[in-house]
Amino acid sequence: MHDRPQSTEILEAVARLLLDEIVPATSGRLQFLARVGANAVRLVAREIRQGDEALQQEWQRLDALLGVEVQPQEPGLRAEALARRNLGLATAIREGAFDQTETLVPLVQHLRAVVAAKLEVSDPKLLGQGGG
Amino acid sequence: MNAAEIPGRLEAFLKGETGAKEVSVSGFRSMTGGATRRAFACDLDLEWMDGRQARHEAVLLVFRPAGQQALGAREEFNLLRAVHRHGVPVPTPLFVGDDALGRPFYLATRISGESIGRRIVRDEAYAAARTLLPTQLARALAAIHSVAVEDEALAALPGAAGKGDLVEAALNGLATLYRQTKVEEHPVFELALRWLENHRPSTSRRALVHGDFRIGNVMVDASGLQAVLDWELAHIGDPLEDLGWLCGRSWRFGRPELSCGGVGSREALAAAYQEATATPVDPEALRFWEIFGNLRWGVFTLVQLRAFIEGISRDVELAMIGRRTAETEWELLGLIEGKGIA
Structure with a gap:
């Protein structure tokens, strides 16, 4: 067990450093990249919080779809097996197994x-907006 | 070449090109550096023996050694001349050179205005422009698509030599790029490819296609569209490809409900295009090309992901583009389900 702060708390501190200190002190490309960097560490924090629940659910959904x-x-091994199932x-x-409405x-x-589980991490705002 | 040497070399080049007695290049400054070219702003003043004078506020584009698909300076210059003749709003092409600056380059008029998509879509200063843009964009596309594909300025473009089925060629090209580029499986992209194969439009026509026509690649001011920029991906294809690309999810800049570039609806775009070309737009064909466009952008995000993974660039921006693939997948699923289509 690691001591506090948790990894997500450390990442949030890095995001605050970038947004509160680096962004006001820079301009142009460097300022833009500091913002991108803050978004990146917050994305990683959301991924850590999501844990492997999304992987479990993806596996179970593939069970329902493919057996x-x-x-x-x-x-x-689990990640490898999931990649193999997605290849399948x-x-x-590609071979047309899902061309008919019922499939x-x-x-x-x-x-x-x-995709929603990926977006919860990469772009949670997009989720309420639907597609198309 | 060192940028500081460019103005002097440019003056010598322009004297030779124009026969002017006096040439001055002033206000020289760097604008942007892209993957394929560097852009500089400069002002050209020319004076001839007989007292004639000319002044151009110009942009200088210096090309890097030819990339895989990018047009060369001379090809792009000739293309700009052809579309300019057809009434497409573009920077007026001025001069082209092969080696006076050590690398191929051309000069065109510098268009003032805003090209940053987020500002065009969100800033109050462009509220009036936004109401005009769908029609202006449709008319510019109609003008681009009216250039005769036999025009010799188009002979160097990808697809110019092809005689076969356009849609087939476009689909094969995209599928091949996806399969060569992917790092992991993307079942949504497989589904989109399959859907496209099963829903090919019944009609298509060969035309000049801009290839990257979207908010972010056009210059806009308070009165709307000023110029169509960024012609590097021009090719011969189906004209609706440009409309579908313009409606892609990734360039609505915070206005996802406005499917035409965050400034209007795809239906308004299609209606204005239909009026400008006097040819009906089949909504199902437009849906095909919108799915094609979103998938094409999705595959482009994989190209950038690969550049990051292979260490060509370790830029954090590039890294984050890899996590934008899911946004395109979400849009594709919505379009395949038929949402948002009237």
């Missing part, structure tokens, strides 16, 4: 949930 598979417990999904899409609708629902 149940046993999930490896070791994190590295991509191949099935397309659950696929789009699955992809919406997976």
